[in-house]
Amino acid sequence: MGSSGGRLRSLVREPLLHFLAIGAALFLYFHWSGGGSGPTSSRIVLTTGQMEHLVAGFEKTWQHPPDAAELKGLIDDWVREEIAVREAMAIGLDRDDTVVRRRLRQKLEFLVEDVAATAAPAEQELQAWLDAHADAFRSEPRLALRQVYLSWGRHGAQTEADARAILARLVAAGPGARIDTLGDRTTLPQEIDIAPRSDVVSTFGEDFVAAIEGLPPGVWSGPVESSYGLHLVLVRERVEGTPASLATVRPAVERELLDDRRARQLTAMYEVVLGKYTIVVEKRVVAPAAVAAGQGGP
Numbered sequence: 001m002g003s004s005g006g007r008l009r010s011l012v013r014e015p016l017l018h019f020l021a022i023g024a025a026l027f028l029y030f031h032w033s034g035g036g037s038g039p040t041s042s043r044i045v046l047t048t049g050q051m052e053h054l055v056a057g058f059e060k061t062w063q064h065p066p067d068a069a070e071l072k073g074l075i076d077d078w079v080r081e082e083i084a085v086r087e088a089m090a091i092g093l094d095r096d097d098t099v100v101r102r103r104l105r106q107k108l109e110f111l112v113e114d115v116a117a118t119a120a121p122a123e124q125e126l127q128a129w130l131d132a133h134a135d136a137f138r139s140e141p142r143l144a145l146r147q148v149y150l151s152w153g154r155h156g157a158q159t160e161a162d163a164r165a166i167l168a169r170l171v172a173a174g175p176g177a178r179i180d181t182l183g184d185r186t187t188l189p190q191e192i193d194i195a196p197r198s199d200v201v202s203t204f205g206e207d208f209v210a211a212i213e214g215l216p217p218g219v220w221s222g223p224v225e226s227s228y229g230l231h232l233v234l235v236r237e238r239v240e241g242t243p244a245s246l247a248t249v250r251p252a253v254e255r256e257l258l259d260d261r262r263a264r265q266l267t268a269m270y271e272v273v274l275g276k277y278t279i280v281v282e283k284r285v286v287a288p289a290a291v292a293a294g295q296g297g298p
Helices: 002-012 015-032 048-062 068-090 098-116 123-132 152-173 197-204 206-212 246-274 288-292
Strands: 142-151 191-196 220-225 229-239
Touching (some): 048 068, 142 197, 152 229, 191 197
């Protein structure tokens, strides 16, 4: 049973099987949307599926089912739209229209993506994805610190010497040293309780955080430079990021896995369909006037 289940899961993930499913979906779609009727056909078929779609849209808008006259109006409007689309395509109004081309591409790709997402990922597949992308889901490192700030503008050439003098006092006083009367006034916090690394970066900058990540905890160190000036820093606590369990990040893992599956399915579809076409890219001809543009005259 286990081996047969594994073979079934591997088949579900097989790109060729997905592509065959896409082909079946396209067949059903065209069958549902009118079968063989198309822009070059004189036959217009309103299928029962399309009729139900029209009625459902009417009920959603007007909060009641259409009566006989309203239903006839829906049908007449649908027929006019179908005629308009076919006549427009017959005279080439759909060609070289960026909006129409993009919409057609979107509809095709949406159909392919929907097929690719029909099979829910198995537990083993989700765990394998998490294992392969562990860093993306790892909990963020956290920091707690105290700091004393010195301004380049206030101390000038003496900034570093003054910082080292204050550092000596802080080291002598220990981790609990009083710091509210030391350094220069600033809007930067003198103490940060345990906080995500990104929060500390948003306050002090990436270079500052990168520098203090190598400092020993519980000891006054520095000076550490930031874009604001110099800092004497005590790292009170450092908590490293930890790998996430599937139970805590399952929705995000499933979302990213399905996004990747859709992207790979689109690539597979285009690679298969590309074989039907011969691609010719004509050489770009640069007009003489364009070549001469920008050159100075006599």
